[in-house]
Amino acid sequence: MPARRIIPCLDVKDGRVVKGIQFRDHRDVGDIVESAMRYREEGADELVFYDIAASAERRSLDPEWVRRIARVIDIPFAVAGGVRTRDQAAACLDAGADKVSINSPALERPALIEELARDFGSQCVVLGVDSFEADGDYWVKQYTGSPDATRDTGRRTLDWVKEATDRGVGEVVLNCMRRDGVRTGYDLAHTRAVVQTASVPVIASGGAGAPEHFRDAFVEAGASGALAATVFHDRLIPIPDLKEYLAACGIEMRR
């Protein structure tokens, strides 16, 4: 495996970076380009930008802010939010994004995955999964960007991950919704189950609150990357210190 990746996630609303708790009550945390540069300087391996309202508002993210980011940073970044056509994905890639992450639109029309993988290659197509624990299993939710629009899909998470990787996604970001923003650690058992189901890299998301949580995501769950927002935005865990800690645990880090 390559060096394990530390991935700050920046939720975007109206061209600004915001953060909510369990997908609600968003507050402004900064300018998008300044945030991107700050994380690049601190040693983030990759960035993810989610336009959290786009899908629920039935629109695609704006390539204009993608271009602003692409101009200033020299590390990879993925963008997400309401991309539901080949041309919308092409606009993001042409604006300089390395990967496009799709979530609700792929659930609406799974053939979108094949269309994007065929034209741009699997390595450009990321599947975002919002997974919710209920009745002893994990289920996929849709339109999670807005509490009023959020709905159950009736799909089991592992079934959906299997189908989507068969259709051609090149990476899975697994967001465990009950852990989002609460800082009690990643859902290790669920993440490990997804890692074992998918032949593509899996990124753990939701629940990071301490350096040990990152270690566990890599060592216990086998994730290729660990995504977090709150602990980085609020400077609770400085990325250089985190990487030093993980390297001391014997985990390969880019430094």
Added chain:
Amino acid sequence: MNLVIVDVGCGNIGSVGIAFERFGLSPRITGDGEAISTADKVILPGVGAAGYAMGEIARRGLAPVLRALRQPVLGICLGMQILFEHSEEEDTACLGIIPGAVRRLDPAPGRPVPHMGWSRLQVRDEEIGLRSGDYVYFAHSFACDEGAATVASADYGREIPAAVRAGNFLGAQFHPERSGEAGARFLESFLDA
């Protein structure tokens, strides 16, 4: 400097162009054979599938133009793979400038495919601006054969050529435009060559 990015109809020309703008250059994106032949330096980008890219190159009559280039040429990712003879991706005949084939990476436990992320390099020729121990960013499901052209490699179950050189042709399997300071050194070295 008259720097040309070959337009092969694939995505992600965006980030490659922007990388060169950071060096104060204004690369021209073109599929015109004459403009490519007369450029000082040529970039062969590529994200997408080998079959599609070679189809676009054939449709524009660019295969003989690209093979005949004598100025420095840099192929990035798929742009490096199509310098080889053949790709398993859609069973595609490629440009044949570098001996060998491009083969699918097989996933294994702890080794997912695509090979995605920052891998550590072993560098055989530091003239390309890279040093052993540098980390650069990869995102690919197919890899070139190891051979005499390899000047830097990464380990992914087998030794994967990360950079190749044959005469005036240089190739990078990784994405220099997204590989931070190491990637910038590599691009600078190409521009200075």
